[in-house]
Amino acid sequence: MLDTVGLTVAEGEVYRLLLVTESASAEEISGSCELDTAAARRLLLALEAKGLAYPVEDSPGWFAAIPPEVALVPRLQRQSEALEQTRAAVLEMVQTYQRGARARVGGEAIEIISGAAALRQRLRQLQDGSRREMLWFCKAGYVAMPPESNQEQFAAHDRGVLYRVLYEQAYFDDPGSVDNVVEGVRAGEAARAVPRLPLRMAVSDRSVAVLPLASPGAPGSPRELKAALVRESSLLEGLIDLFERYWEVGAPLRVTEEGRIGGAGPEDAASLVPEDRHLLSLMVAGLTDEAIAGQLRVSKRTVQRRVQGLMSLAGVATRMQLGWHAARRNWL
The missing domain is CATH 3.30.870.10 (Endonuclease Chain A)
Structure with missing residues (x-):
C-alpha cells in the first residue's frame, strides 16, 4: 500500500514498528518480526536514506521515526499534483484527437x-x-x-x-x-x-x-x-x-447442468415433457435438425416428427411461429 510513496512492504513494516516504539535498534526490529539483524539494519538505513528515520544521537545503532505528517504527507501532495498534471495532459491529448483524428458526423455523434x-x-x-x-x-x-x-x-x-x-x-x-x-x-x-x-x-x-x-x-x-x-x-x-x-x-436460452443449451424454465407448461422443452430450446437457438438429433441422440426424422407435433399442439403453421409461441407460453 505504501509503494505509492516509495516504500517496499518490508520498509513499511519497519517504519510502523518505529512509529509504535518511538526508537529501536536492528536487534529489536529483528526480534519483533521475521528478519535477521543484518536485514533489519539494511531496512533502517534505507528508511534513513528516504527521509523517514534518523539515528538517535545518544544511542549508537538506534533509529527513530520521522513523523508521517512530515515525511509522507508532502510526498502525497507532490504525487497528487503530478497526477493532476498528467490528467490534464491526457485530456489535452483527447481533445487533440477529437479535433484532428475523428471523422465527425452529426455534431460528433459518430x-x-x-x-x-x-x-x-x-x-x-x-x-x-x-x-x-x-x-x-x-x-x-x-x-x-x-x-x-x-x-x-x-x-x-x-x-x-x-x-x-x-x-x-x-x-x-x-x-x-x-x-x-x-x-x-x-x-x-x-x-x-x-x-x-x-x-x-x-x-x-x-x-x-x-x-x-x-x-x-x-x-x-x-x-x-x-x-x-x-x-x-x-x-x-x-x-x-x-x-x-x-x-x-427473443426466445430465452438456458443451459442444463450437463452444459447443453436447453432445459426447463421455472414456469413450464404441464403438457410438455422435458424432452420436448429441450428440443424447442435447441430449435429456437437455431440448431439444424441434424444438430438437434445429435444432441438428443435420436434420428433426424424423429426430430422433424416431434416438431410437427409441437406445431399442431401450439396451433401454428411455421417453426418461427412455434418459437415465438413457445417463448410466450414459457415452454422453454
Whole structure:
C-alpha cells in the first residue's frame, strides 16, 4: 500500500514498528518480526536514506521515526499534483484527437473506426469501461474479435456488469458457437435467440455503441474494415430501441447442468415433457435438425416428427411461429 510513496512492504513494516516504539535498534526490529539483524539494519538505513528515520544521537545503532505528517504527507501532495498534471495532459491529448483524428458526423455523434485491429481494441475498451450493462447483437461469423477471445466479458461479469445478448439462428452454425454461449450464460449472461438480426452491435451503459459496417466475407483487407462508434444521440436511442424490440420477441436460452443449451424454465407448461422443452430450446437457438438429433441422440426424422407435433399442439403453421409461441407460453 505504501509503494505509492516509495516504500517496499518490508520498509513499511519497519517504519510502523518505529512509529509504535518511538526508537529501536536492528536487534529489536529483528526480534519483533521475521528478519535477521543484518536485514533489519539494511531496512533502517534505507528508511534513513528516504527521509523517514534518523539515528538517535545518544544511542549508537538506534533509529527513530520521522513523523508521517512530515515525511509522507508532502510526498502525497507532490504525487497528487503530478497526477493532476498528467490528467490534464491526457485530456489535452483527447481533445487533440477529437479535433484532428475523428471523422465527425452529426455534431460528433459518430466516429469512424478504421481497421480490424482498431475495432477489436475499441470493443475491448468498451467492455473494460462498462459499469452497468452491455447489449449485444451477435450475428453469424465475426469481423474483428473471435467470440472465444473475448475475455473482457468475464472480467465485466466479475464487476457486476449485466450482459444481455441476442443471437441470430445462423450464429449457431459456426464451430464452437454453442460452447461459447454455454460459457457466457454460466458466467451470468442473459441470452436470447431470434431468427435473424439486422446488424451486429455492442452498446455500453446505453451511452455508446459500436457497429461494424461490413459483413464477414466482404471484399477488402482487415485494414479496410470500417465501423461506426455512436455516442449519445437520437441515433443511439434508436439503436437501443431496436435492441429492446428484438429482445421482446427473443426466445430465452438456458443451459442444463450437463452444459447443453436447453432445459426447463421455472414456469413450464404441464403438457410438455422435458424432452420436448429441450428440443424447442435447441430449435429456437437455431440448431439444424441434424444438430438437434445429435444432441438428443435420436434420428433426424424423429426430430422433424416431434416438431410437427409441437406445431399442431401450439396451433401454428411455421417453426418461427412455434418459437415465438413457445417463448410466450414459457415452454422453454
